[in-house]
Amino acid sequence: xxxxxxxxxxxxxxxxxxxxxxxxxxxxxxxxxxxxxxxxxxxxxxxxxxxxxxxxxxxxxxxxxxxxxxxxxxxxxxxxxxxxxxxxxxxxxxxxxxxxxxxxxxxxxxxxxxxxxxxxxxxxxxxxxxxxxxxxxxxxxxxxxxxxxxxxxxxxxxxxxxxxxxxxxxxxxxxxxxxxxxxxxxxxxxxxxxxxxxxxxxxxxxxxxxxxxxxxxxxxxxxxxxxxxxxxxxxxxxxxxxxxxxxxxxx
Numbered sequence: 001x002x003x004x005x006x007x008x009x010x011x012x013x014x015x016x017x018x019x020x021x022x023x024x025x026x027x028x029x030x031x032x033x034x035x036x037x038x039x040x041x042x043x044x045x046x047x048x049x050x051x052x053x054x055x056x057x058x059x060x061x062x063x064x065x066x067x068x069x070x071x072x073x074x075x076x077x078x079x080x081x082x083x084x085x086x087x088x089x090x091x092x093x094x095x096x097x098x099x100x101x102x103x104x105x106x107x108x109x110x111x112x113x114x115x116x117x118x119x120x121x122x123x124x125x126x127x128x129x130x131x132x133x134x135x136x137x138x139x140x141x142x143x144x145x146x147x148x149x150x151x152x153x154x155x156x157x158x159x160x161x162x163x164x165x166x167x168x169x170x171x172x173x174x175x176x177x178x179x180x181x182x183x184x185x186x187x188x189x190x191x192x193x194x195x196x197x198x199x200x201x202x203x204x205x206x207x208x209x210x211x212x213x214x215x216x217x218x219x220x221x222x223x224x225x226x227x228x229x230x231x232x233x234x235x236x237x238x239x240x241x242x243x244x245x246x247x248x249x250x251x
Contacts, residue, residue, distance in 0.1 A: 001025055002047060002158065002190050007056040009039075009046055016042045017053075018214040026157075026190040029181050029204045033195060034211035035236060041162065043211060044194040048080060048160050049073060060158065078106050081151030081189075083161040083180075087143040089135040089150075095122070096131035099150045106154060121149040125179060141172035145179065152183060159184065161193040165200055177203045198237060201225065210236065 002024040009017040016039045024030040024047075034040040045051045047058055049065065058065045060076050068076070089098045096118055103114045122128065125145040135143055144164060151159060161180060165173040181204045184191040195201070201208060205222035210233050212218075218233045225237065 001059075001061055002192065003059040004043075004047060005057045005059070007043070007046060007058070008054045009042055009051060010054055016214050017046065020056075020211070020214075020216045022209050022216060022219070024190055024192050025207065027185055027188045028191075028206040029184055030190070030192045030207045030209070031195055031201060031205050032192065032209050032211060033201060033236070034217075035239075036196070038211045039214040040194050040211045044160060044162060044192060047192060048082070049077065078154065079157040081154065081156035081159045083144070083147050083151050083159070083164050085163040085166045087135070087140075087147040089143060089146060091135050094132050094134050095127075095138070095146050098135075098146060099153055102150065102154050117153060118149075121153050122146075124152070124183070125149045140167055141169075141175065144168065144172075144176050148176075148179060148183070152187070155187070156189060159189045159191040161191065161195075163195055163197075164193065165195065165197050170199065173197065173199060174203060180204070212236075 004020060004022050007017050007020045008015065020043060032040045032043055042051060046053050053066055057067070063076070065073060065076060090101070093101070096115070099118045099121055100114050103109055103117060109117070122130065125148050127142065127145055127149065130138060130142065138146070164176055164180065168176065177200050180191065180193065183189065193200070202222050205225065208220055208222065208225060209216055210218040212232045218228060218230045220228065225233070228234065
């Protein structure tokens with residue numbers, strides 16, 4: 001469980017997050033949606049500790065994360081997995097080395113133990129015989145699956161995903177969505193996904209926060225969203241659906 005209480009964040013005197021409170025439960029897919037510039041990425045980065053908030057509190061279970069000393073915050077960060085927008089694989093490292101990186105940094109496992117763990121995670125994301133390939137040799141969808149494998153290699157309690165479907169075709173996007181949801185449920189992870197993809201919202205939106213101009217404007221599920229009496233949300237849903245359709249036509 002991650003809980004945000006009255007989060008305020010400003011940059012150069014401009015308020016980007018204004019009094020946002022929300023609970024993110026484990027075992028379900030928690031989505032943050034909103035237009036570009038709405039503050040959703042800042043909220044995600046604030047929750048994971050990449051941005052220092054101006055006021056409010058962020059709790060990981062019952063621990064107030066933002067008030068911990070650096071060493072204790074570091075211990076919680078080791079329980080966090082991150083999936084970045086472009087995958088963020090190291091181009092000079094092969095797939096096995098990319099997935100193994102957190103094990104090299106944060107564990108004392110033997111090389112054979114690390115290899116077993118890497119192979120388990122790659123198998124979990126339905127990748128085989130790719131250990132010695134480099135990022136330039138695999139597809140965009142495979143890169144995202146390698147990124148997921150790396151994110152779960154330390155058995156995280158918390159998983160943060162920044163636009164995990166960015167740049168993917170619709171079919172691959174659905175596969176990535178379903179994979180993230182399956183892993184979330186299987187390991188009871190607190191998963192928070194930042195997205196503007198309405199297909200993702202309607203596929204896996206078990207808990208959705210809509211951010212508008214730095215404020216929490218709406219909260220609900222994928223079943224609620226189509227019947228919401230909220231003009232800004234409705235405008236966002238319509239515009240996102242039209243943009244998605246235009247991209248699919250271009251493909």
